[in-house]
Amino acid sequence: xxxxxxxxxxxxxxxxxxxxxxxxxxxxxxxxxxxxxxxxxxxxxxxxxxxxxxxxxxxxxxxxxxxxxxxxxxxxxxxxxxxxxxxxxxxxxxxxxxxxxxxxxxxxxxxxxxxxxxxxxxxxxxxxxxxxxxxxxxxxxxxxxxxxxxxxxxxxxxxxxxxxxxxxxxxxxxxxxxxxxxxxxxxxxxxxxxxxxxxxxxxxxxxxxxx
Numbered sequence: 001x002x003x004x005x006x007x008x009x010x011x012x013x014x015x016x017x018x019x020x021x022x023x024x025x026x027x028x029x030x031x032x033x034x035x036x037x038x039x040x041x042x043x044x045x046x047x048x049x050x051x052x053x054x055x056x057x058x059x060x061x062x063x064x065x066x067x068x069x070x071x072x073x074x075x076x077x078x079x080x081x082x083x084x085x086x087x088x089x090x091x092x093x094x095x096x097x098x099x100x101x102x103x104x105x106x107x108x109x110x111x112x113x114x115x116x117x118x119x120x121x122x123x124x125x126x127x128x129x130x131x132x133x134x135x136x137x138x139x140x141x142x143x144x145x146x147x148x149x150x151x152x153x154x155x156x157x158x159x160x161x162x163x164x165x166x167x168x169x170x171x172x173x174x175x176x177x178x179x180x181x182x183x184x185x186x187x188x189x190x191x192x193x194x195x196x197x198x199x200x201x202x203x204x205x206x207x208x209x210x211x
Contacts, residue, residue, distance in 0.1 A: 033105055033120070041072040044098070047082050054110075067098065069107065071091040071139050071146070074118050076147035090118050113151050113161055122203050128155050128210040131203060150202055154179070167202045184209055 004034045021035040047066035054060065068077040068085075076088035076096055095108035106121040110132055113119060119132035128152040137144040152175070162175045169189060176182040195201050196203045 008095070030177065035135070036144070036146045038145075041070055041144055042077070043069040043071055044100075047079060048098050051100045052076070052096045055092060055094060067096070068095070069098070071135050072144075076106075090116075110151070110153075113152055113200050119151065122199075123206045123210070124152075125155070125210055129153065129206050131206040133199070139210050148199070150199070152206065166204070167197045167205065174203075181209055186193045 002210045007157070018081070034044055038101070044140050045068070050065075050067040052059075052067075057122060062080075063096040064080055066082060069075075070077060070087075075126050076093065077085050078088060079085045089186065090109075095106060097104050097106040108121060109115070109117070110119045112202055117134060121130075122133055123129070123131040132151045132153070134149045134151070136147045136149075138147045148165070150164045150166075152177075154160045156163070162171070164171060173182065173187055176185050185205065192201060194202065
């Protein structure tokens, strides 16, 4: 363990802050990301388990490690004792999958969108449509509010990216007009006309298209 910690220290910047114990019990079973903490940019504001796909083969996931994620800097926070933390830059890893109860939340690089940011995976398909989300905390009064944007990746051979801040029907109509799926989009809107058109609605649309 000492050798592993030395390796981690070579690639990370130590943080002097001492953190509280895990405030998210492992027997909780959330299916969505935790509600943002108005006074913090951390994803969990507590420690959870995770699986990391590193760019550097020297690094590997140790089962004794605990993780959190800073949404503002997109740095990965790592600790072994929940007291001393280390920081990984987003350039050090390809993806991270946080596990909380039976839920898994994956953040990863998506080169077709851009080469540097991490995106939250909502729907992923190798042959149909995929949906990703960017999360950026913005300073508001004495705290933070998350600013979310959504990216629909169209399948091969006409691979392209549609960026949305909400499920805008006009933009979706234009984007799907040349594909064979516009009628499916219209049908989904008709079937869910009474629903709030937010993230859950948009995710449902992509899953409906992928059936």
